[in-house]
Amino acid sequence: MNYSFRGPFLRCVLATLATFTLAACGEDTVPEPPPIAAPGYEATIRRTRHGIPHITARDLGSAAFGQGYAFAQEHVCALADQVLKVRSERARFLGAGAGNANVASDFGYLALDVYGRAREALPRLPADVKSMIEGYVAGYNRYLEEVGPAGLPPGCVNAAWVRPISDVDLMAYHVSLALLMSSYQFVAAVTNAQPPTTTGGMRITVPSPEAFKELRDHDTGSNGWAIGAERSRGGRGMLVANPHFPWQGELRLWESHLTVPGVMNVYGASLLGVPGVLIGFNENVAWTHTVSAGQRMTLYRLKLVPGKPTHYLYDGQERQMTAREHTILVRLPEGSLTNVKRTLYSSHVGPMLAIPGATDWTSTVAFTYRDANLENSTLLAQFHAMNRARNLQEFKEAFATIQGIPWVNTLAADRDGNTWYADAAATPDLSSAAIDAWRTASSGADPQATLFLRNLNLVLLDGSTSVNEWVATPGGRSPGLIPFARVPQLARRDFVFNANDSYWLTNPAEPLPDLSPLHGPTRRSQQPRSRMNLVMLTEQTAEGASGADWKFTLDELQAAILSNRGLVAEMLRPGVVERCQATPTATYQGRSVDLTRACAILAAWNGRFDVDSVGAVLWREFIGTYLVNQLLNKGTLFDTAFDVNAPFTTPGTLTPAPAQGEDPMLVKLAQAVTLLASSNIALDAPLGTVQFTPRRGLRIPMHGGHNRDGVANVVNYGTIQSTLIDVPPPRARLLNGETGLTADGYVITSGSSFLMALEFTDTGVQARALMTYGQSSNPASPYYSDQTELFSGKQWRDIRFTEEQILGDPALVVQSVSAP
Incomplete structure (x- = not known):
């Protein structure tokens, strides 16, 4: 049967044209999408609980057809908007936009020529990859044909800009995705570039230099663990995927399962509008990604x-x-x-x-x-080869021969207990x-x-x-790129990991040698989140993440990645409490502040950032009085300098109080106490009463911390997206820019997204997952916030991968889709 979910989307942002130059000539023309003559597609979509589509088909084109159709049911408006972007037609349909944002986008993508590059690249793609693009496009268009303009979600209902798309449209969108950590940041700046002799013309609003850092900030990163036989209770490979990405816009992830008997059987998550799987597993290999610290x-x-x-x-x-x-x-x-x-x-x-x-x-x-x-037109070919890899060697060969990874590290584990890491992202x-x-x-x-x-x-x-100039070394995907043979990579039988610092400490037992600095810096202090990852992976205690036997179980992997342990608190809280109890007052802004209650709260706190944690809010605001670089170096907070031989325990120990005068650390604590009091937030407020995500008028409590807290499970307020729909809710007045505290608390719109913990067993794959924001961007869909509530309660769900598991789901809904 056919079905669609309808509900209120956030309206597109429209604004008026400021100043522009009129021209008599015609516009840069991008051809209208031609009518789609589908070669004949058939697919079966079986949705299990929480709206996960399991798509089976006789060939790759039909599988992609079913995936494109199922995707459109949940995110049709988002892809339509992105196609409008890469076709440089936003201003045509939506007006100039605030600060001429739509005009800037249109000109910027014309200058980058993403559409022309896509048109040239499409015929050169491997036949199987091209068939998947064609099938995905046909499935998306089939959905549009069935529901009609009036049947679309309110975010794009009856919108003239929602039209059937072409293969070139989708390919151009993929080219634009490859630019996320590079030109994506500079579209307005490219449009703004005019000689100083130019007078009049169009005014373009360009983000401040600091705004460009948001995409490259560690809070927009990920954690990835690949566990090998030596650290696995079952003796086979295990994986933790924990990408930190926006909960709105085109950078959302969407979960699906594709099966073509005898050809491909892959499960996982993809960015919106991308056929296949970007993070996931098949019967033999599992993989995840983290944003690379290198230069694009x-x-x-x-x-x-x-x-x-x-x-x-x-x-x-x-x-x-x-x-x-x-x-x-x-x-x-x-x-x-x-x-x-x-x-x-x-x-x-x-x-x-x-x-x-x-x-x-x-x-x-x-x-x-x-x-x-x-010039990266091989992104989809890269991931398609990974999806079909029958073993880890074939998986690696996809990297060596295609070299289409755009901006991420890769961590993989196989069923035999081998693990592998590579930063194969395109690097000058x-x-x-x-x-x-x-x-x-x-x-x-x-x-x-x-x-x-x-x-x-x-x-x-x-x-x-x-x-x-870039050096044209033989073996690179394009002239001037570092070839795969020279990228950082490491194979181990215990573990490899990454949390967005560079390749250097992928495994501290085997630090990688210095390579090109454009792969990222080495031999320097690691961010608190990386250090927390390393602590959990290497600690050998009964209370540690992997228990007394120092071998992970699936339950232990799940518990570790959502443990919400704070590295900075584990290192410094005892010393802060000791000094606070010894001197329970401090002067801030000329007033004496009583710290007695604050001391007691921090003394009782367990150092975690769970929903019910009392003390987490106070500690975050206290640490938030220090600059980020003070968390990385010896100085006002840490007394022990970074030691290259002890990279995840240094810098450490609390800087001692001065011999005379007030203790600066206690003054900082007094500052945090004063801020919370003025914000009407109780010192003993549980984190979940202050930190939340708004969904359908509800405040869903959120656990998790920030990179500066040293918490693996990052949640924050993020606005990274180029879509004009499904935008983050506005925040109340910002009280602390370092912590994101507003007059309404900590509003969460980004962070942990697709969570997956997996182990290979003697009988197959056992995996559990969470999509923190749900499968659908339609607020009327039952899949809009169901998993957000699961995430709030740390309730993982089983991944259904086998036929028995899929057919055994009592919520199973089956739909057949086809095109002549």
């Missing part, structure tokens, strides 16, 4: 020719930037359309960009960049001379390069010399 692009500062702001010097010679005029259609407030044109520029390495206050285009300098993923290959020059520049010799690395984790190079 390099920025270049160009020295301009005096009096010629679009000419720059390169190896002492004058070069002219390439200028291309683009034209788009923009809907005006009264509904009419007008042409808007803009000339955008590029150097020989890539687009120009201008971020106010950071990379301004002046009469003497301008900025450009090169993106390692702008620089010469030793270029690396040496950059290290000197970013260590203080060049203040701008130093700030870019320190504050934004971006590499800024001198663009006036060919020394800083």
Whole structure:
């Protein structure tokens, strides 16, 4: 039977056009999607409890057809909006947007030419991958045809911009996904890049330099554990997947199971609109990903020719930037359309960009960049090969031969108890001379390069010399990328892990050697969350994560990743309590603050960030009075410096109180007490009464912490997305930017997303999972918040993978879908 879930979506954000330049010429044309002539698809969709679709079909194209259809039932508006984005048609249908955001997006994606790149790449894809794109598109379009414009969810009901999509549309969207950790951040800055002689024209609102850091921040990362035979109670491979991603927009994950008998049987989660599985398992291999700490692009500062702001010097010679005029259609407030044109520029390495206050285009300098993923058209082929791998060796060969991983580390375990880690993300290959020059520049010799690395984790190079060009080494996916043979990787029989620090301590028993610094920094202090991961993986006590036998069970893996232990609290809380009890007063803002009750609360707290934890809120606000870098180095908080030989126990110990005068640490505690009092939050408030996610008018209590808390299970407020629908709810007045405390508490819209704990057994795969925000973005769907409530209570659900498990589900609903 056919069915669809309908309910109120958040409306698209529309705004008026500010200032623009009219043009008589036609807009950059992207062809209308052609009618789809499906070659004949048939699939069976069996939904088990919580809306998980198990799709079976006779061939890969039909399996993708069923997946595209099932996906559209839950997220049709989201993909329609993303296709509108990559077709550079947002302003045409939705108006210019606040701060000309839609105009900036349209011009930016035209400048990146994602649609043209997709059109060129599609015919070169392997036949099986191309068939999956075609099938997915046909399934999505079949759903649109069945429900009609009036049957769509309110977020896009009767919207003219929801149309059948083409293979090129979907491929262009995949190209854009590969740019998440690079050009995705700079679309508005590319549109904003104009020579200083340009007057008038369109005003573009560009995020501040600090805003670009949000995508690269560790709270938008993940934890990944692959456990081998030596640390597994059952003697086979085990896996923990814990990606931290937004709970809204195109970066949501969606769970499904695809079976083509004799060809593929894979289960897991994918980003919206991507056929197949990105994180998951088959009968022989399980894998997960974490965002890589490496670099996906390099920025270049160009020295301009005096009096010629679009000419720059390169190896002492004058070069002219390439200028291309683009034209788009923009809907005006009264509904009419007008042409808007803009000339955008590029150097020989890539687009120009201008971020106010950071990379301004002046009469003497301008900025450009090169993106390692702008030519990545093999993302889907990469994951398709992983989905079908029959063993770990085939899994690795997919990396060596395709090299399509865009911006993540990979951690894998197989049924024989082997584990493997690789940071195979696309990484620029620089010469030793270029690396040496950059290290000197970013260590203080060049203040701008130093700030870019320190504050934004971006590499800024001198663009006036060919020394800083990428090296075209044989074996790379594209010229200038580090080939797979030279990427960080490690195979072990005990464990490999990553929590968004670099590859160096994938396993502390075998630290990886220094490689290109563009893979990420080594031999430096690890973030608190990485240290907490390492503590749980290596502690050998009866009370430890893996118990007295030091071998994990599936239950122990689940308990560990959601234990909500705080590394910073475990290290420092006893010392803080001791000093607070000895001197239970401190002066803050000229007032004496009684710390007696605060001391008692922290003394009784167990150091965890569970829903019922009393003391977690107080501790977070106390630690939130320190800057992040004070959690990584010796100084005002830690007394022991980082030791490369003890990387997950240092820095450590509490900095002692001064011999005379007030204790600065107690002043910080007094500051936290004062803030909570002024916010009408009780010092003994359980975390779940303050930390919550809003769902259907309810406040669902949330456990979990922040990276700076040293909690593996990260939850926070995030706004990373380019979709204009399914947006995060607004927050009340922000009281503490370091902790996210608002007048309404801690609002959660991001963090742990698809949780999976898995073990291979002698009889198959046993796995459990949680999709923290549910399977559907439609608030009227029964799958919108059902798993959010499970997550609040740490109630994992069994993954149904075998026929017996699927057919045994009392909530099973079967649907056959087809296209002629």
